[in-house]
Amino acid sequence: MWTRHELKARGKSAFKANYGNSVIAALILSLLGGGAAASSRFSSSYTNQASEEGGSLASNLTPEMVAVIAVITLMITAIMMLLKIFVFNPLKVGGYRFFRLNVESPGTSLGVFKEGFDNYGHVVITMFLTDLFLALWTLLFIIPGIVKSYSYRMVPYIIKDNPELSANDAITLSRKMMDGNKWNTFILDLSFIGWVLLALITLGIVGIFWTSPYIYNTDAALYLKLKENMQ
Secondary structure, eight states: OOOHHHHHHHHHHHHHHTTTHHHHHHHHHHHHHHHHHHHHHHHHHHHHHHHHHHHHHHHOOHHHHHHHHHHHHHHHHHHHHHHHIIIHHHHHHHHHHHHHHHEEEEEEEEEEGGGGGHHHHHHHHHHHHHHHHHHHHHHHHHHHHHHHHHHTOOOOHHHOTTTOOOOOHHHHHHHHHHHHTTTHHHHHHTTTTHHHHHHHTTHHHHIIIIIIIHHHHHHHHHHHHHHHHHH
């Protein structure tokens, strides 16, 4: 078993022992998450603008202009999806690898990020399937999607620790590790709510320099504890 106090203490210790690199690594992962959502935000903002301007905008647009806007939107969406699959996801795996090694041995170099591109095809396929399964579960209902996000949470760590596993086996192992731990992990996440609110109040400053790297290090500590419990 594990306790929130134990994991947060270990995460904070690793974070403070390698403060600068942890901040940079967490910032990179946060930017990757933002980049992956950029296309959906673009499409949403354009749709909202179009609906607000209503008839006046529609009357000024020729069919050719509508077609061009649609093609540009689709191109941006496709490009961002391809970047997520082939660039952002491997970088994400490298970032999780950094925090996993940093908790185990504080002082890890940011060069570990490049390990996300080792065994590249396997990383791409595994993360793609993970994202696909999660998206399909979310399409059913929001709650199952949230539950499955906890089930698949350890996949980015498992890929590098167990490169011999197939994509499905890595996902299955993550589910097994999280069996009986999803609720406690949810409570662990909630325990950071104060830091998250402080990050919002400070326009992200506290998030960059404390909250995000603290959370990522703690999450890696959780993985190491669950891995230990599986042995």
